[in-house]
Amino acid sequence: MAVNAPPAETKPLSANDPQTIAEQIKTKFPDALESASAQGIVIKRDHLLEVARHLRESLTFDYLNNVTSVDFPDRFEVVYHVSSIDRGGAPLTLKVNAARENPVVPSLVPVYRGADFQEREVYDMMGIRFDGHPYLRRILMWDGFEGYPLRKDYHEPYFEDEKKPFGTRWDQGHHVIAEDRNPWHDNVQYPANFDAVAFKAQIDTVREQTLPDVSPTRLKTEKMILNIGPQHPSTHGVLRLKTTLDGETIVGVEPVLGYLHRNHEKIGERNTYLGNIPFTDRLDYFTSMNNNHAYVIGVEKLMGLRVPERAEYIRVIMAELTRVISHMALMGFMYNDLGAFYTPLIYALEERELVLDMFEAASGSRMMCNYMRFGGVARDLPDGFLDKAKHLVEERFPRVLDELETYLTGNEIFLARTKGVGVISREDAINYSTAGPVLRGSGAKYDVRRAEPYSIYDRFDFDIPVGTAGDVRDRFLMRLWEARQSLRILKQALKDIPAGEIMTGKKNYQIRVPKGEVYGRGENPKGELGFYIVSDGTPNPYRYHIRAPSFINLTALDRMSKGYKVADLIIILGSHDVVMGEVDR
Amino acid sequence: MSEGMQQIQIVQNEDEWLEDQVRRSVFVASWDKVIDKIIDPLYNWGRRNSVWPIGFGLACCAIEMICTSASRFDISRFGMELFRASPRQADLMIVSGTVTKKMLPAVVRLYNQMAEPKYVLAMGACASAGGPFKEGYNVVSGLDKFIPIDVYVPGCPPTPQALLNGLMTLQKKIDKQTIREAAWYKKGQAEAIPDPVLGPDLIDARRAEEITMLAHAPDQLATRAIKIQTKAETKHEKK
Numbered sequence A: 001m002a003v004n005a006p007p008a009e010t011k012p013l014s015a016n017d018p019q020t021i022a023e024q025i026k027t028k029f030p031d032a033l034e035s036a037s038a039q040g041i042v043i044k045r046d047h048l049l050e051v052a053r054h055l056r057e058s059l060t061f062d063y064l065n066n067v068t069s070v071d072f073p074d075r076f077e078v079v080y081h082v083s084s085i086d087r088g089g090a091p092l093t094l095k096v097n098a099a100r101e102n103p104v105v106p107s108l109v110p111v112y113r114g115a116d117f118q119e120r121e122v123y124d125m126m127g128i129r130f131d132g133h134p135y136l137r138r139i140l141m142w143d144g145f146e147g148y149p150l151r152k153d154y155h156e157p158y159f160e161d162e163k164k165p166f167g168t169r170w171d172q173g174h175h176v177i178a179e180d181r182n183p184w185h186d187n188v189q190y191p192a193n194f195d196a197v198a199f200k201a202q203i204d205t206v207r208e209q210t211l212p213d214v215s216p217t218r219l220k221t222e223k224m225i226l227n228i229g230p231q232h233p234s235t236h237g238v239l240r241l242k243t244t245l246d247g248e249t250i251v252g253v254e255p256v257l258g259y260l261h262r263n264h265e266k267i268g269e270r271n272t273y274l275g276n277i278p279f280t281d282r283l284d285y286f287t288s289m290n291n292n293h294a295y296v297i298g299v300e301k302l303m304g305l306r307v308p309e310r311a312e313y314i315r316v317i318m319a320e321l322t323r324v325i326s327h328m329a330l331m332g333f334m335y336n337d338l339g340a341f342y343t344p345l346i347y348a349l350e351e352r353e354l355v356l357d358m359f360e361a362a363s364g365s366r367m368m369c370n371y372m373r374f375g376g377v378a379r380d381l382p383d384g385f386l387d388k389a390k391h392l393v394e395e396r397f398p399r400v401l402d403e404l405e406t407y408l409t410g411n412e413i414f415l416a417r418t419k420g421v422g423v424i425s426r427e428d429a430i431n432y433s434t435a436g437p438v439l440r441g442s443g444a445k446y447d448v449r450r451a452e453p454y455s456i457y458d459r460f461d462f463d464i465p466v467g468t469a470g471d472v473r474d475r476f477l478m479r480l481w482e483a484r485q486s487l488r489i490l491k492q493a494l495k496d497i498p499a500g501e502i503m504t505g506k507k508n509y510q511i512r513v514p515k516g517e518v519y520g521r522g523e524n525p526k527g528e529l530g531f532y533i534v535s536d537g538t539p540n541p542y543r544y545h546i547r548a549p550s551f552i553n554l555t556a557l558d559r560m561s562k563g564y565k566v567a568d569l570i571i572i573l574g575s576h577d578v579v580m581g582e583v584d585r
Numbered sequence B: 001m002s003e004g005m006q007q008i009q010i011v012q013n014e015d016e017w018l019e020d021q022v023r024r025s026v027f028v029a030s031w032d033k034v035i036d037k038i039i040d041p042l043y044n045w046g047r048r049n050s051v052w053p054i055g056f057g058l059a060c061c062a063i064e065m066i067c068t069s070a071s072r073f074d075i076s077r078f079g080m081e082l083f084r085a086s087p088r089q090a091d092l093m094i095v096s097g098t099v100t101k102k103m104l105p106a107v108v109r110l111y112n113q114m115a116e117p118k119y120v121l122a123m124g125a126c127a128s129a130g131g132p133f134k135e136g137y138n139v140v141s142g143l144d145k146f147i148p149i150d151v152y153v154p155g156c157p158p159t160p161q162a163l164l165n166g167l168m169t170l171q172k173k174i175d176k177q178t179i180r181e182a183a184w185y186k187k188g189q190a191e192a193i194p195d196p197v198l199g200p201d202l203i204d205a206r207r208a209e210e211i212t213m214l215a216h217a218p219d220q221l222a223t224r225a226i227k228i229q230t231k232a233e234t235k236h237e238k239k
């Protein structure tokens, strides 16, 4: 390992205490605060930018975890979570209110570049404008779409009722198919007097990029726009990149998202809490167990539930097994992008199948496990699970990882293509809010499992590997190192797993979640996966927001690929490990 | 004179001789029989064992599609392992995942670009009917509203075995086809499916006139929907 991580220290959490911070802000900006409580600090709109700058520069809140918004009957609320990379701890919650009519909030992009895509998402979904944002356009839906879908008064075409379970179904024992309920007999709705015949779609445009000054001695080249995707073998799904080239050099990349926008959040807000678990499976479909884990952690925090020991161990085992196979598969996929088509991937997928079989035995499904529940897990482990896992963890996987390391990391072509490519500095990686191996590959030691230990991760002995160069090679190696650390955790967990209960209380379909809000997060193989949930005490979440690591990591793609060639762009994107289900949600 | 020369027969009637020769060496059958017994089986055998899918993954189901083509399930047994990046070279579109409204124009265009004979396999609940995300505002509830689908594979996601079963079903379908009725040997060009347009919502170009008419006639529009009671209304009634 290039850098050996020192043993984890427990960080004082009090440094992030909202009350203390609020005091500090008050002394600096006497009239910036609206209120402050354990739920977060509410800042006046006009002072947001300077408070944020102060937080970042003087109080070392250098990392913007999450930006989202809530639609309350009387106002919109934009919510920010910021934290400190070095200090760790629970993130600090900042809030800004915006008027219901024509809501505008200052943009935080000048302070945190990572706010770029997230603010565009808020604009797209809620219609809140961000003053000073460099490129405020819809990001998930297309330009010209009618309505702001996450507002409470927006009804989708197949709208049936505000909340599930739908009364019509259980009471009368029948239901009408969605197509018949909608007057257009399809999943569409149009404004009154809309003329579809005369309608002309908008012309696609590209974010303007200025070419760098060309020295007179260099060959003169021309600007060219290259479109990659949405159907392209190397975009890992339905991602589209509008690339501006100067000759063959990349000047700018504009990811176009939303080709897999499946409305998780809108559906999630109509759903019951329990009903959302299978939907979280389908976020990052490589890592359903980790998604389940982060979500149940959030809701459990809100409910104050305690999870039995055995269930905690089962969760950790499942999550870490997922991490190992996800990272292995990524190594194969990255070689795909380098042109070693399919062979390394086939080896990785072979290992993945072994774990999927175990998941199938435990949960009933290979990929979409839907395994965790609030207060435990759905079923106990099947017979022989632990022995199989022990065999994999102690014998097979270490060998396979060694094999992968021998054959893949020293390869000459690999080194030539990845060393010094797609470099992002530590400062930039933090400022762009990247997460997971992308962030750590640049040397920032931030892993939610250590920064704010959840579940029982504080009991295990493991290191957080970090890279040094911040290039594609380091990000590749991060996967290898992290898989090794996961094996370490797995070994300890498999040894210590106790017998006993797997669920607190009895199985419950309609859990009662008290009023409040929570930001629950876990370390997904792709980075910090967070769930921001606002509960109003009813069986359905009032607001359900997903902080998707792949989505936010893409913010830095433009920064990373400037100055490299088109072929490098593919491998830089590969090193991000994007999964479109999570990017677009 | 050598012996061989003596065996030469003098042909009395050239026509008769020719007919005799033809009868002996040429297989004569009706045109229908030739197609049914020889051309179709041979042609279909070749096609069914070299179906090249377009390498095009949409969502979660794509991962199971990748697993199907990896070593354990090994799609090459069916001659289908060549995932082509270009629609021009592909015979089969495995629609592996949720088709969103934003993606639909691209999917339809890809379908139009594929050369005949072409097949579409809807993999999973999403591609078949919208799946778990059907109620979403950006989800197309069933790709068959836009392009014809040959095989539906249920599941969320379908296991690789299920997908293989779907592919075998497709092979059976290919076996039943005959070049006599094949659309791609008909005269003239096949009609392309018009690209859907992204306006305030998705516009099916084939329905544009109907949409315009209905948008201008709110009364008529209202009668087309089946009303259902919401939970609040049901409760109210009970009281």
Ligand code: SF4
Pocket: A282, B059, B060, B061, B096, B097, B098, B123, B124, B125, B126, B127, B131, B132, B155, B156, B157, B158
């Ligand atoms: S059918 Fe299920 S697994 Fe397949 S794309 Fe839809 S949600 Fe994903």
